Amino acid sequence: MVTAPAKINLTLDVLGKREDGYHEVKMVMTTIDLSDRLTLMKARDGGIYVASSAGAIPTDERNLAHQAALLLKREFQVKEGVRIYIEKNIPVAAGLAGGSSDAAAALKGLNQLWNLGLNFEQLAQVGARLGSDVPFVLYGGTSLATGRGEVLTPLPSPPPSWVVLAKPPIGVSTSEVYGKLRLDQIKERPDHERMLRALAEKDFSGVVASMGNVLETVTFTLYPEVKKLKERMIRFGGEGVLMSGSGPTIYTLVRHESRAFRVYNALRGFCKEVYMVRLTGRREIGVA
Incomplete structure (x- = not known):
């Protein structure tokens, strides 16, 4: 296996x-x-x-x-x-x-x-x-x-934290999202230098502050329910909330298990596919 x-x-x-x-x-x-x-x-x-x-x-x-x-x-x-x-x-x-x-x-x-x-x-x-x-x-x-x-x-693995993910009941076309992205209209880009420093220093707050995804605005326009899910996750107490890839999954990093459980349980009332997991951070090397 x-x-x-x-x-x-x-x-x-x-x-x-x-x-x-x-x-x-x-x-x-x-x-x-x-x-x-x-x-x-x-x-x-x-x-x-x-x-x-x-x-x-x-x-x-x-x-x-x-x-x-x-x-x-x-x-x-x-x-x-x-x-x-x-x-x-x-x-x-x-x-x-x-x-x-x-x-x-x-x-x-x-x-x-x-x-x-x-x-x-x-x-x-x-x-x-x-x-x-x-x-x-x-x-x-x-x-x-x-x-x-x-x-x-x-890169160094992020500081230990819980991850709560929620996927709305829709599929998103990656090619459509990239096709509708207008590079000249991107107003805010992720701060990669700050992210790399935060990872090196195991700084959870720095990681959260550096998160960003330029595809969010496109996916949110095409699928407003994804934007609503992010807003709901923030309201329920997510510490760092972001869309993964081209979506539609929204996730939050949460430092403490008790808080992660609260976010997880709150989201289950609105979304069927909700998961609470850990970051792994292990990298495999050598002979496969």
Whole structure:
């Protein structure tokens, strides 16, 4: 069994459009203790088969774990197949990199199952071809991500805190949000230098004060209920409240468990998908 952790953005800034069609980004991401679990078994007929506990995700070639298996199979001339079962705990289409994390977990699991002997750097190079978030969730921990999100600089983990997440019952199109972003209309950008200092000093207040996501204004305009959810979370006592990725998940960092429980219980009256977890902050290195 391989775990596939979710991520949240502590910061997200978009710097410009690249020639390859992607956006140049600068963001700080960290993994949290909310994970899918993948079970992998060899398939002697050479096929790739994906099943999931969630009916909301595709299990064919559109599934990123399926794509990861196919890419490794072709790249390294693997004759064996695989059966992948995904126990889905991360909300779907939530801005938490659930699909990317499943792909990263599949890469790690297949590396062992098929005895490929690849290290994390080699797996990350393969993962970058599947999605911009795949290299980050492959390593986990906390990183500054640049380029299109695949260039990673490891950072100290945030100070210990609880994370309360709430996902409204809608899906958000990442491509639509990025497509409607107007770079010349961004009025406030995250303070990355302050965030890096706060992480280095384990300064919870500094981390909270440095959080920011330039995609919020776009998603809030397209989906006003996401903005209302953020306002509600602040009202219920969230200390640092932000949208993760392109949304629609809103999360808060909370220093004390008792306060986190109050926020969690208050949100459950308004939102079906609410989670209370911890930051993980561990980064994996070496041979996968």
